[in-house]
Amino acid sequence: EEELNLLVDHGVTVKDVKIEHGVYGDLTASIMVSNRKEVKQFLTKIRSTNAAFLSELTDGVHLHTLSATSKEALSEAENALERAGFLIHSL
Template identity: 40%
Template sequence: MKDGNKRREKILTDLAAAEKPISASRFAKEFGVSRQIIVGDVALLRASGEEIIATARGYVLEQKSTKRISKLAVQHDETQAEEELRTIVDRGAEIIDVIVEHPLYGELVGGLHIKTQQDVDNFLQNYRATEASLLSQLTDGIHLHTIAYEEPDDLAKIKQALSEKGILYEEKEA
Protein backbone atom coordinates (compact mmCIF):
# COMPACT_ATOMS: atom_id res chain seq x y z
CA MET A 1 0.00 0.00 0.00
CA LYS A 2 1.83 3.05 -1.29
CA ASP A 3 -0.72 5.70 -0.19
CA GLY A 4 0.67 6.90 3.15
CA ASN A 5 -2.63 8.28 4.48
CA LYS A 6 -4.49 5.03 3.82
CA ARG A 7 -1.61 3.00 5.26
CA ARG A 8 -1.60 5.06 8.47
CA GLU A 9 -5.39 4.70 8.78
CA LYS A 10 -5.00 0.92 8.44
CA ILE A 11 -2.20 0.90 11.04
CA LEU A 12 -4.51 2.63 13.52
CA THR A 13 -7.41 0.30 12.70
CA ASP A 14 -5.21 -2.78 13.12
CA LEU A 15 -3.74 -1.52 16.41
CA ALA A 16 -7.21 -0.73 17.78
CA ALA A 17 -8.34 -4.29 17.04
CA ALA A 18 -5.15 -6.04 18.15
CA GLU A 19 -4.90 -8.05 21.34
CA LYS A 20 -1.10 -8.21 21.09
CA PRO A 21 1.58 -5.79 19.88
CA ILE A 22 2.13 -5.60 16.13
CA SER A 23 5.71 -5.24 14.91
CA ALA A 24 6.87 -2.74 12.31
CA SER A 25 8.19 -5.69 10.30
CA ARG A 26 4.76 -7.30 10.19
CA PHE A 27 3.16 -4.04 9.00
CA ALA A 28 5.94 -3.61 6.43
CA LYS A 29 5.32 -7.07 5.01
CA GLU A 30 1.55 -6.53 4.96
CA PHE A 31 1.85 -3.22 3.10
CA GLY A 32 4.82 -4.10 0.88
CA VAL A 33 7.00 -1.27 2.20
CA SER A 34 10.18 -1.12 4.27
CA ARG A 35 10.21 -1.35 8.03
CA GLN A 36 11.61 2.20 8.12
CA ILE A 37 8.55 3.50 6.24
CA ILE A 38 6.36 2.02 9.00
CA VAL A 39 8.55 3.58 11.70
CA GLY A 40 8.06 6.91 9.93
CA ASP A 41 4.30 6.34 9.67
CA VAL A 42 4.10 5.66 13.39
CA ALA A 43 6.17 8.78 14.11
CA LEU A 44 3.72 10.86 12.04
CA LEU A 45 0.74 9.29 13.83
CA ARG A 46 2.31 10.02 17.21
CA ALA A 47 3.09 13.59 16.18
CA SER A 48 -0.58 14.04 15.25
CA GLY A 49 -1.61 13.01 18.77
CA GLU A 50 -2.20 9.28 18.48
CA GLU A 51 -1.16 7.45 21.65
CA ILE A 52 0.93 4.68 20.12
CA ILE A 53 3.43 2.95 22.38
CA ALA A 54 6.48 1.16 21.02
CA THR A 55 7.28 -1.97 23.02
CA ALA A 56 10.00 -4.55 22.46
CA ARG A 57 7.33 -6.76 20.86
CA GLY A 58 5.76 -4.12 18.62
CA TYR A 59 3.31 -1.26 18.66
CA VAL A 60 0.19 -0.96 20.81
CA LEU A 61 -2.38 1.77 21.31
CA GLU A 62 -2.32 3.20 24.81
CA GLN A 63 -5.35 2.02 26.72
CA LYS A 64 -6.80 4.32 29.34
CA SER A 65 -6.74 2.38 32.57
CA THR A 66 -8.63 2.63 35.81
CA LYS A 67 -5.75 0.98 37.63
CA ARG A 68 -3.65 2.72 40.25
CA ILE A 69 -0.20 3.87 39.13
CA SER A 70 2.90 4.08 41.33
CA LYS A 71 6.66 4.15 40.97
CA LEU A 72 8.95 1.69 42.74
CA ALA A 73 12.60 2.43 43.49
CA VAL A 74 14.66 -0.76 43.17
CA GLN A 75 18.28 -1.80 42.98
CA HIS A 76 19.78 -5.07 41.82
CA ASP A 77 22.35 -6.50 39.47
CA GLU A 78 21.49 -8.21 36.20
CA THR A 79 21.26 -11.63 37.88
CA GLN A 80 18.19 -10.48 39.84
CA ALA A 81 16.31 -8.90 36.92
CA GLU A 82 14.17 -11.97 36.32
CA GLU A 83 13.36 -12.34 40.01
CA GLU A 84 12.34 -8.67 40.19
CA LEU A 85 10.04 -8.85 37.15
CA ARG A 86 8.42 -12.11 38.22
CA THR A 87 7.88 -10.85 41.77
CA ILE A 88 5.96 -7.81 40.53
CA VAL A 89 3.92 -9.67 37.91
CA ASP A 90 3.15 -12.56 40.30
CA ARG A 91 1.34 -10.03 42.49
CA GLY A 92 -0.94 -8.90 39.67
CA ALA A 93 0.80 -5.70 38.60
CA GLU A 94 1.83 -4.54 35.16
CA ILE A 95 5.36 -3.17 34.77
CA ILE A 96 4.83 -0.19 32.51
CA ASP A 97 8.40 1.06 32.20
CA VAL A 98 11.90 1.34 33.61
CA ILE A 99 13.44 4.73 34.42
CA VAL A 100 17.06 5.65 35.10
CA GLU A 101 18.81 8.96 35.73
CA HIS A 102 21.59 9.51 33.19
CA PRO A 103 24.28 12.15 33.89
CA LEU A 104 24.14 13.55 30.34
CA TYR A 105 20.56 12.96 29.19
CA GLY A 106 18.66 13.17 32.46
CA GLU A 107 15.75 10.79 32.80
CA LEU A 108 15.77 7.86 30.37
CA VAL A 109 12.58 5.80 30.10
CA GLY A 110 12.24 2.39 28.50
CA GLY A 111 8.73 1.08 27.84
CA LEU A 112 8.19 -2.47 29.08
CA HIS A 113 4.43 -3.16 29.34
CA ILE A 114 5.00 -6.51 31.04
CA LYS A 115 1.71 -7.96 32.33
CA THR A 116 2.15 -11.73 32.36
CA GLN A 117 4.75 -14.38 33.03
CA GLN A 118 4.84 -14.97 29.26
CA ASP A 119 5.72 -11.29 28.82
CA VAL A 120 8.56 -11.77 31.33
CA ASP A 121 9.76 -14.82 29.38
CA ASN A 122 9.65 -12.86 26.10
CA PHE A 123 11.53 -9.91 27.60
CA LEU A 124 14.24 -12.16 29.01
CA GLN A 125 14.52 -14.09 25.75
CA ASN A 126 14.98 -10.80 23.84
CA TYR A 127 17.47 -9.57 26.44
CA ARG A 128 19.60 -12.70 26.09
CA ALA A 129 19.30 -12.90 22.30
CA THR A 130 20.31 -9.29 21.71
CA GLU A 131 23.03 -9.26 24.37
CA ALA A 132 21.87 -5.70 25.13
CA SER A 133 22.53 -4.06 28.48
CA LEU A 134 19.79 -3.34 30.96
CA LEU A 135 19.24 0.38 31.54
CA SER A 136 19.85 -0.22 35.25
CA GLN A 137 23.46 -1.10 34.44
CA LEU A 138 24.01 2.62 33.75
CA THR A 139 23.16 3.49 37.36
CA ASP A 140 24.76 0.81 39.52
CA GLY A 141 21.48 -1.08 39.45
CA ILE A 142 19.33 1.74 40.85
CA HIS A 143 16.19 2.36 38.80
CA LEU A 144 12.47 3.01 38.97
CA HIS A 145 9.55 1.06 37.58
CA THR A 146 6.16 2.55 36.92
CA ILE A 147 3.62 -0.13 37.78
CA ALA A 148 -0.17 -0.42 37.45
CA TYR A 149 -2.17 -2.43 39.99
CA GLU A 150 -5.74 -2.85 41.21
CA GLU A 151 -5.93 -2.44 44.99
CA PRO A 152 -3.99 -0.19 47.41
CA ASP A 153 -2.73 -3.19 49.38
CA ASP A 154 -1.29 -4.71 46.17
CA LEU A 155 1.44 -2.07 46.25
CA ALA A 156 2.27 -2.89 49.87
CA LYS A 157 2.51 -6.61 49.02
CA ILE A 158 4.80 -5.93 46.07
CA LYS A 159 7.07 -3.70 48.14
CA GLN A 160 7.19 -6.27 50.95
CA ALA A 161 8.12 -9.08 48.56
CA LEU A 162 10.82 -6.99 46.87
CA SER A 163 12.16 -5.90 50.25
CA GLU A 164 12.42 -9.52 51.41
CA LYS A 165 14.44 -10.32 48.28
CA GLY A 166 16.76 -7.34 48.84
CA ILE A 167 15.58 -5.68 45.62
CA LEU A 168 13.50 -2.75 46.92
CA TYR A 169 15.70 0.33 47.18
CA GLU A 170 15.47 1.51 50.75
CA GLU A 171 17.20 4.25 52.70
CA LYS A 172 20.52 3.06 54.01
CA GLU A 173 22.04 4.20 57.28
CA ALA A 174 25.00 6.51 56.75
Protein backbone atom coordinates (compact mmCIF):
# COMPACT_ATOMS: atom_id res chain seq x y z
CA GLU A 1 0.00 0.00 0.00
CA GLU A 2 2.76 2.43 0.95
CA GLU A 3 4.65 1.69 -2.26
CA LEU A 4 1.61 2.23 -4.48
CA ASN A 5 0.64 5.42 -2.63
CA LEU A 6 4.16 6.82 -2.99
CA LEU A 7 3.97 6.29 -6.73
CA VAL A 8 0.50 7.73 -7.32
CA ASP A 9 1.25 10.68 -5.02
CA HIS A 10 3.97 11.65 -7.50
CA GLY A 11 1.57 11.56 -10.45
CA VAL A 12 2.61 8.10 -11.61
CA THR A 13 0.25 5.42 -12.88
CA VAL A 14 1.11 1.86 -11.87
CA LYS A 15 0.06 -0.24 -14.82
CA ASP A 16 1.02 -3.72 -13.65
CA VAL A 17 3.16 -5.91 -11.44
CA LYS A 18 5.58 -8.49 -12.81
CA ILE A 19 7.60 -11.26 -11.18
CA GLU A 20 10.11 -13.74 -12.54
CA HIS A 21 9.00 -17.17 -11.35
CA GLY A 22 11.44 -20.08 -11.42
CA VAL A 23 8.93 -22.47 -13.00
CA TYR A 24 6.37 -20.32 -14.81
CA GLY A 25 8.70 -17.61 -16.10
CA ASP A 26 7.47 -14.02 -16.23
CA LEU A 27 4.06 -13.52 -14.63
CA THR A 28 2.31 -10.18 -15.06
CA ALA A 29 -0.94 -8.89 -13.57
CA SER A 30 -2.72 -5.64 -14.33
CA ILE A 31 -3.07 -3.07 -11.54
CA MET A 32 -3.90 0.26 -13.28
CA VAL A 33 -3.98 2.66 -10.33
CA SER A 34 -3.38 6.41 -10.64
CA ASN A 35 -4.60 7.82 -7.32
CA ARG A 36 -5.13 6.84 -3.68
CA LYS A 37 -8.81 6.00 -4.23
CA GLU A 38 -7.87 3.47 -6.91
CA VAL A 39 -5.10 2.05 -4.69
CA LYS A 40 -7.64 1.56 -1.90
CA GLN A 41 -10.11 -0.10 -4.28
CA PHE A 42 -7.40 -2.41 -5.64
CA LEU A 43 -6.27 -3.46 -2.16
CA THR A 44 -9.87 -3.94 -0.99
CA LYS A 45 -10.46 -6.28 -3.92
CA ILE A 46 -7.27 -8.25 -3.15
CA ARG A 47 -8.20 -8.59 0.52
CA SER A 48 -11.88 -9.37 -0.02
CA THR A 49 -11.06 -12.22 -2.39
CA ASN A 50 -8.19 -13.56 -0.26
CA ALA A 51 -5.99 -13.32 -3.35
CA ALA A 52 -2.25 -13.50 -2.87
CA PHE A 53 0.06 -10.78 -4.13
CA LEU A 54 2.30 -12.05 -6.94
CA SER A 55 5.28 -10.75 -4.99
CA GLU A 56 4.59 -13.34 -2.28
CA LEU A 57 5.94 -15.94 -4.72
CA THR A 58 9.31 -14.16 -4.91
CA ASP A 59 9.90 -12.98 -1.33
CA GLY A 60 8.63 -9.53 -2.25
CA VAL A 61 10.79 -8.98 -5.34
CA HIS A 62 8.73 -7.56 -8.19
CA LEU A 63 8.68 -5.00 -11.01
CA HIS A 64 6.10 -2.43 -12.10
CA THR A 65 5.36 -0.84 -15.44
CA LEU A 66 4.89 2.86 -14.73
CA SER A 67 3.71 5.84 -16.73
CA ALA A 68 3.68 9.55 -16.01
CA THR A 69 3.26 12.82 -17.85
CA SER A 70 6.90 13.76 -17.30
CA LYS A 71 10.32 12.25 -16.70
CA GLU A 72 10.56 14.48 -13.63
CA ALA A 73 7.54 12.80 -12.05
CA LEU A 74 9.11 9.38 -12.62
CA SER A 75 12.42 10.57 -11.22
CA GLU A 76 10.80 12.05 -8.11
CA ALA A 77 8.82 8.84 -7.59
CA GLU A 78 11.99 6.77 -7.94
CA ASN A 79 13.74 8.96 -5.36
CA ALA A 80 10.80 8.57 -2.97
CA LEU A 81 10.88 4.77 -3.39
CA GLU A 82 14.63 4.80 -2.73
CA ARG A 83 14.22 6.86 0.47
CA ALA A 84 11.47 4.51 1.66
CA GLY A 85 13.64 1.43 1.04
CA PHE A 86 11.55 -0.12 -1.72
CA LEU A 87 14.20 -0.27 -4.44
CA ILE A 88 16.51 -3.24 -4.86
CA HIS A 89 19.79 -2.61 -6.62
CA SER A 90 21.26 -5.33 -8.78
CA LEU A 91 24.94 -6.14 -8.64
